[in-house]
Amino acid sequence: MLSLRLARGAHPLVLLRRLLVAAAAAGVGFLLLCTLGYAVAHPKSTGESLVRLMWCAVPLAAVVQFALAVARTDPATRPRDGLDAIGLGPVRLSLLAAASTALSCSFGSGVALLVYLELRGDLGGTPLSGSASGLLDGNAPLPWAATLTLLGLLPVLAAGTCALALRPRAGAARAARAAKQPADAAQDPADVPAAPVVPTPPPAPKPSYTGLPWGITIITVGLAMEAYVARGPAPDPDTLLALPGSDGASPGVIGGWLLASLGLVLAGPGLTHWCGVLLAAGRPGAVRLLAGRILQDAATRIGRPLGVLCAVASASLAAAELYGAAWEADGSRPFGPLTGLGAGLVMSCVTATAITAALDSRQSRTGTTTALNRLGIPHSLLRGAAVLRTGVLLAVLTPLTWAIAELAALPMTR
Amino acid sequence: MVAPPDNDVLWARGLHYAYSGSPALAGVSLGVREGEILAVTGPRGSGKSTLLKCLSGQLVPHPGEVWFNSAPVHTLSRSARERLRRERFGWIDSEPHLVPELSAWENAALPLLLRGIGHRAARRTAGEWLERLDVGDCARKRPGALLMAQRQRVAIARALTTEPTVIFADEPTAPLHNADRAQVLRTLTTAARSHQITVVVAGPDDEIATLADRAVTLVDGRRTSGVPVPDASEGEGRAACSVSA
Numbered sequence: 001m002l003s004l005r006l007a008r009g010a011h012p013l014v015l016l017r018r019l020l021v022a023a024a025a026a027g028v029g030f031l032l033l034c035t036l037g038y039a040v041a042h043p044k045s046t047g048e049s050l051v052r053l054m055w056c057a058v059p060l061a062a063v064v065q066f067a068l069a070v071a072r073t074d075p076a077t078r079p080r081d082g083l084d085a086i087g088l089g090p091v092r093l094s095l096l097a098a099a100s101t102a103l104s105c106s107f108g109s110g111v112a113l114l115v116y117l118e119l120r121g122d123l124g125g126t127p128l129s130g131s132a133s134g135l136l137d138g139n140a141p142l143p144w145a146a147t148l149t150l151l152g153l154l155p156v157l158a159a160g161t162c163a164l165a166l167r168p169r170a171g172a173a174r175a176a177r178a179a180k181q182p183a184d185a186a187q188d189p190a191d192v193p194a195a196p197v198v199p200t201p202p203p204a205p206k207p208s209y210t211g212l213p214w215g216i217t218i219i220t221v222g223l224a225m226e227a228y229v230a231r232g233p234a235p236d237p238d239t240l241l242a243l244p245g246s247d248g249a250s251p252g253v254i255g256g257w258l259l260a261s262l263g264l265v266l267a268g269p270g271l272t273h274w275c276g277v278l279l280a281a282g283r284p285g286a287v288r289l290l291a292g293r294i295l296q297d298a299a300t301r302i303g304r305p306l307g308v309l310c311a312v313a314s315a316s317l318a319a320a321e322l323y324g325a326a327w328e329a330d331g332s333r334p335f336g337p338l339t340g341l342g343a344g345l346v347m348s349c350v351t352a353t354a355i356t357a358a359l360d361s362r363q364s365r366t367g368t369t370t371a372l373n374r375l376g377i378p379h380s381l382l383r384g385a386a387v388l389r390t391g392v393l394l395a396v397l398t399p400l401t402w403a404i405a406e407l408a409a410l411p412m413t414r
Numbered sequence: 415m416v417a418p419p420d421n422d423v424l425w426a427r428g429l430h431y432a433y434s435g436s437p438a439l440a441g442v443s444l445g446v447r448e449g450e451i452l453a454v455t456g457p458r459g460s461g462k463s464t465l466l467k468c469l470s471g472q473l474v475p476h477p478g479e480v481w482f483n484s485a486p487v488h489t490l491s492r493s494a495r496e497r498l499r500r501e502r503f504g505w506i507d508s509e510p511h512l513v514p515e516l517s518a519w520e521n522a523a524l525p526l527l528l529r530g531i532g533h534r535a536a537r538r539t540a541g542e543w544l545e546r547l548d549v550g551d552c553a554r555k556r557p558g559a560l561l562m563a564q565r566q567r568v569a570i571a572r573a574l575t576t577e578p579t580v581i582f583a584d585e586p587t588a589p590l591h592n593a594d595r596a597q598v599l600r601t602l603t604t605a606a607r608s609h610q611i612t613v614v615v616a617g618p619d620d621e622i623a624t625l626a627d628r629a630v631t632l633v634d635g636r637r638t639s640g641v642p643v644p645d646a647s648e649g650e651g652r653a654a655c656s657v658s659a
Contacts, residue, residue, distance in 0.1 A: 283533035286524060293515035371511035374472065375525060375572075376499030 004103070006076035006096075017070045018104050020352060024063045025108025025154050026115070027345040031056050032150040033116040034136060034338055041137035059342050060154060062312075062349035067105060067158040068165055069305065069356040071097040073363065077166070094166040102159035109151040117142075209274065209299065215267025215307075219260050219404065226256025227411045253412065257318070260408055261311035264401075268307020271400075273299035275392050291385035295392070298361040305350070305357040306393065310401045312350045316343070317405035322412055422481075423448045423612050424469055424580060429478035431464050438464040439475065440635040446580070446612055451603055453626035454616040461635040462616035466582045469614060470503050471495035483579075500528060504573030504581040504611075506602075508588035510565035512557040512572075518564075519544060519553040522571040529576065536575075543571040547601055563594040570598065574605055581606060583615040599625055 035056055039049035071077060077097035084090070117123050120136045229252025273296050280292025369382065422445035431439040439461045446452050446469075454462050467473040469480055471487050472495075480487040482502070487495065499505070504525075512521045523540035527533070544550045547567040549560075557565050566589060573581050583602065587595040599615075603625050606613045615622055623629040631638050 285530075285533070286527040289516070289520060289524075289527065290513070293513075293520070297515040367511070368513050368515070371507070372513065373496075374499075374505050374507065374511070375528075376496045376501075376503070377528060378493060378496050378500075381528075 006100075010074075010076055014074060014076070017073070017356065018100070021063075021067050021070050021101070021104045022108035022111070024066055024345060024349050024352075025105040025158075026112040027108075027341060028056070028059050028063050028154055029109040029112030029151050030116055031059060031338065031342055031345070032153070033112060033142075033147065036146055036150055037116075037120070037137045037140065037142065040142065041140040055342065059345045059349070060157070062346045062353075063105075063154060064158050064161050065305075065308065066349040066353045066356070067101050068161050069353045069360070071101050071162045072166060073356050073360040074100070075363075076100070090168040094163055094168070097166050098159040098163035101162045102155040105155040105158045106152075109154060113147070113151060209270035211266040211268075212270025212274070215263045215265070215270060217263070218266060219263030222256045222259025222261075222263060223404075223407050224256075225259065226253055226408060229253060229256065257315060257408055260404060261315060264311040264314065264404065265304065265307040268305075268310065269299045269303030271396065272303035272306060272393065275396050276389075279388065279392050287381060287385050287388060290382070291388040291392075294365070294385065295389050301361045301364070302354070302357045305354040306397065309350050309354045310397055310404075312346055314401045314405040314408065316347065317402065318409040319343075321405065321409040421447055423483060424614070425481040426465075426469060426475075427479045429465065429468050429475040429480070431461075431468055431473060431475050431478070433464075438635055439468065439478075442478075442632065442635070442637055444630055444637070446614060449607075449610045449612055450628060451606060451613045451615065451626045453622045453629040454614065454632060455619065455623055455629055456632035457618060459634075460632040462632055463584050464635075465632065466584050466614060466616055470505060470580075470582045471498055500525065501576075502579045504576065504578040506570055506573045506581065506583040506586045508585040510557065510562070510569040510589075512565055512568060514557050517554050517556055518549065518560065518568045521557065521568055522575050525572060525576045540571065540575050543575050544568065546605065547571050562589050563591070563598070566590060566594075566598060567601075570602055574602075574609075574611075577609050578611065580612045580614065583613060585617055586615065587617065587621075595621065 032053075035049065035052045038052060039046075042049065074097060077093050077100065083093070088096075114123075116136065122142075276292045276295030276297075276299065278292070279295060280289050284292065372382065373379075424446040426445075427443045429439050429442045430437075442461070442465055444452075454465060456462055464473065468475045468478070471480070471490070474488055478488065482498070487498065490498065512518075513524065516524065519537060519540045522544055523536040526536035526539060531539075541550065541553060544553050544567075547570060549564050549567045549571070552560055552564050552568070557568070560568070566586065570586065573583075581602075586602065587598055590598060599622065602615075603613065605611070613626075615626065617623075
């Protein structure tokens with residue numbers, strides 16, 4: 001109830017983000033329902049149904065990541081002083097965030113069910129009814145228990161991830177307490193000056209660039225594995241539709257792709273950090289110094305979504321390189337409409353996550369921005385720093401993504 | 415419009431300010447002479463911070479006039495006021511409000527870099543001020559790794575590095591213990607006197623008034639000559655409570 005009440009008073013932009021989560025959830029629900037419909041209509045081809053279900057995991061993961069980013073940015077579920085004082089602290093608020101995420105995802109799943117049934121022609125009443133009956137295997141009845149299980153998967157996963165990821169950490173609490181130490185001691189009336197306590201500053205947090213060597217290693221291993229395994233002829237586009245190498249021709253190819261993507265995700269924070277170091281190198285002026293140091297500090301926050309974005313972009317580029325030729329040569333279409341829906345869903349979710357993460361890092365810097373404004377630093381300077389950061393990230397990550405995509409596609413286009 | 419007296423570096427007349435309806439200042443007039451240290455005292459909620467913000471051009475009084483060096487501040491545009499703050503004023507807050515991404519010396523050197531002073535010169539000046547404020551050994555640390563007293567000293571160094579005409583200090587000792595309080599205040603006033611910097615410092619008690627040349631007391635957004643302190647040593651509500659017990 002409280003999450004609904006807080007959502008009612010929220011800013012339109014926040015509501016828009018929630019709606020986007022619901023829309024993405026609707027897309028994933030629709031894909032899952034299509035998989036179920038196919039499996040029910042073709043009880044013989046278990047393997048292909050399983051492959052379709054496994055491919056649904058990619059959009060599912062993308063939507064869960066997006067839902068988590070939105071929940072993290074949501075101002076309603078941010079710890080607030082007043083709410084903490086009445087006992088609605090960070091722990092309860094993380095549960096609240098999980099509840100509102102589950103709410104948006106369930107709403108999206110419900111919409112997906114309605115649209116699916118309508119397109120199959122089970123509901124009737126509108127001109128669209130039954131328009132995709134052939135594609136969605138409209139003649140086979142849908143088992144309700146399986147439907148509800150599949151549709152409940154996303155809300156449960158997203159809410160669980162939110163509750164786990166947003167719960168207050170012991171390390172963060174300790175650091176906050178250490179930072180507040182002098183003020184707390186001053187306010188404690190029962191503070192007896194028995195032993196002189198030497199105040200110690202909090203320990204330095206773990207640097208964000210530790211994943212970079214691992215990321216580079218895993219990318220290299222993935223690319224090498226792909227090149228080693230895919231020495232056969234270029235696979236047939238028809239078999240590639242379901243899963244590259246699903247016929248046993250080169251199962252290592254998909255593994256190599258996955259490893260290269262994982263490596264990019266791991267390397268994201270480190271790359272962002274070193275971009276910041278590069279930006280503030282030498283004898284920087286105020287703009288370069290601020291831009292570089294802010295980028296270094298926000299490396300963890302925006303580096304991981306950026307890594308995921310790069311991984312998805314390089315996979316899309318490689319796929320376009322591989323299948324683009326097959327598309328144009330003869331009228332055969334390697335992608336069906338559902339593959340297109342899934343790919344579009346993944347790309348938009350990942351892009352939206354990166355944008356949300358950038359917004360989140362801007363929100364977390366509000367204190368700094370007010371302090372800088374008090375010093376008389378103009379907004380144009382801060383905007384210039386933001387533009388500089390974006391430019392450097394683009395300049396470093398775009399060629400990298402392109403190079404990895406080319407390398408990933410190379411063994412199969414030879 | 416009356417021209418301000420010549421020897422006042424800052425001069426304000428009839429300042430009124432309300433935060434979306436709630437009045438904070440109700441007709442404050444004052445003049446600050448060049449090189450003097452002026453204390454603004456008064457209890458919490460008496461409008462000290464608002465007065466300092468109006469004087470430094472962060473807020474525009476409505477109605478009211480603020481003049482700096484015989485030029486009006488209240489009629490300037492926002493960007494011109496930002497430039498004034500950047501080039502002529504320094505600001506010390508009750509919280510250090512350092513940029514967490516920058517190290518201590520970079521924080522202190524930031525106003526210099528913003529003025530376009532070279533990296534090396536800015537670094538040297540910031541280092542000297544940090545040394546003078548006893549935080550020279552923390553110059554390379556980030557604010558997160560510093561203690562509150564050290565952070566507040568870095569904030570004071572940041573205000574002093576540019577050697578501004580006027581420094582506004584809004585309860586600069588609020589987060590500190592007694593031992594640190596006295597020392598921080600003394601360093602600030604000594605540095606200001608040696609560099610002929612005018613200081614307007616706000617604080618809740620008399621500890622600031624002893625170090626200042628002159629004190630102005632605010633109560634409920636107005637200037638008063640003396641504060642009528644209610645004699646509450648007996649406990650005003652105690653008799654009433656004992657009746658009901």
